[in-house]
Amino acid sequence: MIKKIRVLIAKPGLDGHDRGAKIVARALRDAGMEVIYTGLHQTAEQIVNTAIQEDVDVIGLSLLSGAHMTLFIDVATMLRKKQIEDVLIVGGGIIPKEDIPRLKKAGIAEVFGPGTPVDDIVTFVKQNVKR
Amino acid sequence: MTDLASKVLTGDARSIARLITLVENNSSDAVDVMKQIHKYAGNAHVIGVTGVMGSGKSSLILELALEYRKQGKKVGVIAIDPTSPFTGGALLGDRIRMMDLSTDPGVFIRSMGTRGMLGGLTSAVYDVVEILDAAGMNVILIETVGIGQDEVDIVKIADTTLVILIPGFGDFVQTIKAGLMEIADIFVVNKADTPGVELTVAELESMLDLATHIERRTPIVPTSAKEKKGILLLVRTIAEHQEYLIKSKMYERRRRQRYEAELVEIIRKRLMNFIFDEDKLKGVVDCCIDQISRKELDPYTAAEEILGKILK
Numbered sequence: 001m002i003k004k005i006r007v008l009i010a011k012p013g014l015d016g017h018d019r020g021a022k023i024v025a026r027a028l029r030d031a032g033m034e035v036i037y038t039g040l041h042q043t044a045e046q047i048v049n050t051a052i053q054e055d056v057d058v059i060g061l062s063l064l065s066g067a068h069m070t071l072f073i074d075v076a077t078m079l080r081k082k083q084i085e086d087v088l089i090v091g092g093g094i095i096p097k098e099d100i101p102r103l104k105k106a107g108i109a110e111v112f113g114p115g116t117p118v119d120d121i122v123t124f125v126k127q128n129v130k131r
Numbered sequence: 132m133t134d135l136a137s138k139v140l141t142g143d144a145r146s147i148a149r150l151i152t153l154v155e156n157n158s159s160d161a162v163d164v165m166k167q168i169h170k171y172a173g174n175a176h177v178i179g180v181t182g183v184m185g186s187g188k189s190s191l192i193l194e195l196a197l198e199y200r201k202q203g204k205k206v207g208v209i210a211i212d213p214t215s216p217f218t219g220g221a222l223l224g225d226r227i228r229m230m231d232l233s234t235d236p237g238v239f240i241r242s243m244g245t246r247g248m249l250g251g252l253t254s255a256v257y258d259v260v261e262i263l264d265a266a267g268m269n270v271i272l273i274e275t276v277g278i279g280q281d282e283v284d285i286v287k288i289a290d291t292t293l294v295i296l297i298p299g300f301g302d303f304v305q306t307i308k309a310g311l312m313e314i315a316d317i318f319v320v321n322k323a324d325t326p327g328v329e330l331t332v333a334e335l336e337s338m339l340d341l342a343t344h345i346e347r348r349t350p351i352v353p354t355s356a357k358e359k360k361g362i363l364l365l366v367r368t369i370a371e372h373q374e375y376l377i378k379s380k381m382y383e384r385r386r387r388q389r390y391e392a393e394l395v396e397i398i399r400k401r402l403m404n405f406i407f408d409e410d411k412l413k414g415v416v417d418c419c420i421d422q423i424s425r426k427e428l429d430p431y432t433a434a435e436e437i438l439g440k441i442l443k
Contacts (some may be wrong), residue, residue, distance in 0.1 A: 003156050003247075004219070036242050039227040046233045050226065052232075053240055053392035055148035084145075 002069040005033040005129055007058040010047045011040050012075065015065035018115075020092060024060060027118035028125065044074035051079070051087060057129045061108075068103065076107035086130045090117070136167040142205075142267045144239060150243055154258040157400065165258060172264035173386065175207070177271045179289030181311070183249060184277025186295040187321040189228035190356035191365075192272050196232055198366050199270050205237045207263035207271040211253050214244035221245075225274055239263060248425050250284030251275035254400060257393035258286060274426055282312045287392035290385055291372045293365075295319045296335075298327035304337035316372050323353035323361060347375060405441060415440070 009025045025035045090111040138146035153161035180188050196206045221244030232238040248254045294315035354361030376382040381385035422428035
């Protein structure tokens with residue numbers, strides 16, 4: 001049996017800056033993972049449905065517009081409502097430090113800001129996948 | 132029947148997704164479930180969509196799926212992208228063109244990496260077709276990896292194969308080459324909103340004129356996924372091909388071909404599992420090596436004996 005880590009990288013909301021998401025997607029690919037890249041302007045419902053159909057182990061959300069408190073938490077809440085508890089959710093982008101505790105409480109396992117070495121993200125994902 | 136099998140048969144998305152993961156990972160947990168669902172599959176029309184990278188396969192699939200949804204059909208999509216032979220990772224990006232379908236409960240899309248398989252498909256694709264079919268999909272669209280001239284395995288699984296070309300893909304001599312150009316049930320000239328589409332269609336027509344004994348001339352359908360043009364004609368042409376398959380008894384032949392390919396693939400995988408199960412293989416091989424080095428046995432005879440034991 002060959003188990004591969006499957007990751008969904010998505011950009012919720014209206015922000016159009018996807019360079020960070022692409023860099024992370026590529027780094028995870030190079031670390032041997034299968035990365036489903038869905039691009040810009042996703043709703044929480046689209047992200048959750050995609051995560052279900054693709055049976056991903058990890059959802060990576062990237063947001064630079066400031067709407068993370070709404071959109072990251074929406075995704076986490078919707079997953080919980082559907083009783084999906086074995087998917088690791090991580091976030092990245094421009095996220096003020098003071099928001100991080102609330103995001104973590106809502107179910108975002110870790111938040112990676114600008115300047116994070118991509119290897120740190122790879123390591124975190126590998127060590128924290130739930131299945 | 133297992134719980135997972137019965138949930139798959141009701142069309143439950145999470146169960147379908149989980150079973151696909153099991154077959155992709157070559158897990159033994161999938162075997163019983165696959166055995167149970169086989170008799171419920173075989174109703175979906177399987178459409179292969181192949182062509183070079185950037186020819187618009189994903190965008191065309193979006194348009195086709197939207198059209199089939201209007202007809203009330205349930206649609207499954209299998210979108211295959213290459214797995215890196217260097218790292219084993221993959222970037223599966225076909226879905227990006229299909230996000231308009233992602234909240235429709237009548238559509239199930241799965242992205243897959245080739246995971247070492249050549250030929251434009253992935254080893255688990257036969258199982259995934261069977262799963263989506265048993266789960267009640269009426270149409271299954273398979274997008275191969277962006278291909279060159281020679282990756283034609285899609286014909287082993289599709290009822291109807293669409294070969295997607297774009298204006299300017301090459302001159303006449305490209306159209307009479309073997310491989311890709313031989314497998315089309317329908318040629319689609321996509322990006323028909325760009326210059327050169329007439330020339331490409333004409334070159335395909337004159338290639339088709341060269342065929343000597345044909346019972347059915349391959350139709351050519353110009354489309355523009357971007358401008359949503361030609362999609363209805365393509366859907367109609369696919370339906371005509373389906374009727375032709377039924378009338379000419381080709382449907383059964385293609386299904387036989389698919390099951391043959393699936394069976395061979397299962398056997399191949401089992402053998403590969405054994406070969407790559409290093410502990411097991413080492414155990415079998417170790418006992419012969421001493422004899423070979425003492426010249427009591429030659430390596431060919433030893434290999435034949437070992438294979439005989441495995442295959443027994």
